[in-house]
Amino acid sequence: GENVEQHPSTLSVQEGDSAVIKCTYSDSASNYFPWYKQELGKRPQLIIDIRSNVGEKKDQRIAVTLNKTAKHFSLHITETQPEDSAVYFCAASPGSGNTGKLIFGQGTTLQVKP
Amino acid sequence: NAGVTQTPKFQVLKTGQSMTLQCAQDMNHNSMYWYRQDPGMGLRLIYYSASEGTTDKGEVPNGYNVSRLNKREFSLRLESAAPSQTSVYFCASSKIAGSTDTQYFGPGTRLTVL
Numbered sequence: 434g435e436n437v438e439q440h441p442s443t444l445s446v447q448e449g450d451s452a453v454i455k456c457t458y459s460d461s462a463s464n465y466f467p468w469y470k471q472e473l474g475k476r477p478q479l480i481i482d483i484r485s486n487v488g489e490k491k492d493q494r495i496a497v498t499l500n501k502t503a504k505h506f507s508l509h510i511t512e513t514q515p516e517d518s519a520v521y522f523c524a525a526s527p528g529s530g531n532t533g534k535l536i537f538g539q540g541t542t543l544q545v546k547p
Numbered sequence: 548n549a550g551v552t553q554t555p556k557f558q559v560l561k562t563g564q565s566m567t568l569q570c571a572q573d574m575n576h577n578s579m580y581w582y583r584q585d586p587g588m589g590l591r592l593i594y595y596s597a598s599e600g601t602t603d604k605g606e607v608p609n610g611y612n613v614s615r616l617n618k619r620e621f622s623l624r625l626e627s628a629a630p631s632q633t634s635v636y637f638c639a640s641s642k643i644a645g646s647t648d649t650q651y652f653g654p655g656t657r658l659t660v661l
Binding site for chain 2: 434439442464465467475476477478479482484522524526533534535536537538539540
């Protein structure tokens with residue numbers, strides 16, 4: 434089945450710097466790759482997603498890139514702010530069965546220092 | 548709209564006790580999911596229901612059962628709780644049946660098994 438690996442597990446940056454979180458997946462048929470943000474004590478919320486027919490997607494300070502050949506995708510946050518501090522999860526939707534289920538990575542705790 | 552709601556918010560059980568976690572959504576979504584979240588392990592899919600009347604196993608189904616009561620409600624049952632089931636449980640829903648789509652999460656249930 435699908436396996437998603439996420440790195441790093443923790444990331445600390447200065448306010449204004451960029452942050453990059455990387456994920457790899459194992460199922461070459463996976464076709465949907467969302468990123469979720471979870472603030473302390475809160476529920477996960479979608480911040481951006483990308484489908485397998487697109488190589489890059491941007492939304493203001495957030496961007497996601499996808500390399501299908503290498504089977505990895507990355508989240509890029511520019512001009513980080515203290516409110517970006519949270520746990521970020523990547524996920525992949527296995528291609529077989531088209532069930533909509535997601536397999537999540539282990540999470541990255543991002544700390545943005547003022 | 549309340550979105551996705553879960554009850555209870557907190558629960559403490561003794562080993563061997565049973566309980567049912569309730570989840571409901573008022574967004575007319577077709578698919579519903581149950582995840583558990585443990586430190587350092589991300590969100591792991593327990594069971595999911597791609598559409599009303601169907602349920603399927605996820606990554607970690609052992610020790611759990613589910614019921615898709617109707618389109619709105621999806622419950623998770625622990626028949627004989629074990630300390631290894633201590634976790635935070637999240638329910639989620641998505642609009643499109645059996646396909647990739649944004650998943651909306653509930654607030655979570657924090658379960659402790661002694």
